[in-house]
Amino acid sequence: MELRNVRGLTGVDITPYDISGGSPGRHLGLPSATATLIIDLADGLVLGTENRSGTDTYRCVLAGMHLRPVTIHHDGSQVGVQVSFSPTAVRTVFGVPAGELMHDATELSQLDAPFARRLHERLAQARRQDRAAVCAAALTDIAADDSPVGDAFAAWDYLARRRGKATIADLVEQSGWSARHLTTLFTAEFGVGPKQAARLMRFDAARAALAAGTPAVDVAIGCGYADQSHMSREFTDLTGHPPRALQKLRAAEFA
Known part of the structure; x- marks a missing residue:
C-alpha cells in the first residue's frame, strides 16, 4: 500500500509480511534511498550491522538510509509490517531530518514511546489482511499537516x-x-x-x-x-x- 497526499503524507510504502516454514538463517537488509520502519509481531527483529559487534533485538525499529547491508537473523519465520519512508515522509511523520537516522537503527519508542506502543498494539490485534490499512491510519494520525519544503x-x-x-x-x-x-x-x-x-x-x-x-x-x-x-x-x-x-x-x- 502506497500513501499519496494524505494530510501531506507522501513517499510511504507499507508492506505486511507473514513468512513461515523456512529454515533458520539470515536475511540481508539492503541499502536504499529510503528509511525503513519494521514492526515485528513475533519475538522481535534481530539485527546485526557492520559497525557493531553482536546483534540487537527490536520490537519497532526505525532504520535510516545506509550504504552497507544490515543482517536480519531469523528462525525461519517472520511476521510484521515493513514501512518505507522517503526523507520527506520522515520529516512529516517523525519530525526529524532523515540525516539524524543515517547509518543507524533506533527503537521507535526512543523517538515516540506512546506512538510506538499504540502502533504495535493496533497491528498485533489486527487481522492479517487489515494490517496495511491499520498502519496507514496510525501514521496519518501523527503526520504533520504540510510536507516540508526547501x-x-x-x-x-x-x-x-x-x-x-x-x-x-x-x-x-x-x-x-x-x-x-x-x-x-x-x-x-x-x-x-x-x-x-x-x-x-x-x-x-x-x-x-x-x-x-x-x-x-x-x-x-x-x-x-x-x-x-x-x-x-x-x-x-x-x-x-x-x-x-x-x-x-x-x-x-x-x-
Whole structure:
C-alpha cells in the first residue's frame, strides 16, 4: 500500500509480511534511498550491522538510509509490517531530518514511546489482511499537516523523479545555488550528499528492474550506469555481491 497526499503524507510504502516454514538463517537488509520502519509481531527483529559487534533485538525499529547491508537473523519465520519512508515522509511523520537516522537503527519508542506502543498494539490485534490499512491510519494520525519544503527537498525530489540520473550541474541549474552550498544543505538534511543519494536511487531502480526479469545489460543502460560492468561493481560495493549472486542469495533466504 502506497500513501499519496494524505494530510501531506507522501513517499510511504507499507508492506505486511507473514513468512513461515523456512529454515533458520539470515536475511540481508539492503541499502536504499529510503528509511525503513519494521514492526515485528513475533519475538522481535534481530539485527546485526557492520559497525557493531553482536546483534540487537527490536520490537519497532526505525532504520535510516545506509550504504552497507544490515543482517536480519531469523528462525525461519517472520511476521510484521515493513514501512518505507522517503526523507520527506520522515520529516512529516517523525519530525526529524532523515540525516539524524543515517547509518543507524533506533527503537521507535526512543523517538515516540506512546506512538510506538499504540502502533504495535493496533497491528498485533489486527487481522492479517487489515494490517496495511491499520498502519496507514496510525501514521496519518501523527503526520504533520504540510510536507516540508526547501531547496534540499526540491533537489531530492528532482533526483528521485529521475531515479538518480542527474548530475550536480543539473541540480545547480534547478536550484540557483552554488554546488557547494547546495551540497551543504542537502547533506545537512539527508545525511548524504547528492552523489551518494543518486547512487542509492540508481541501485533501488536497478534492483527492482532485475527482480522484474529485465536483462542486466538493459538495466545498466536504463538506470544510468556506464555499462554492465559498472553496475556490477556498484552492486558489489553496496551489498558485497554482484547482481546475479545477490539475486540467488535473496531467492534462497527463506527456502
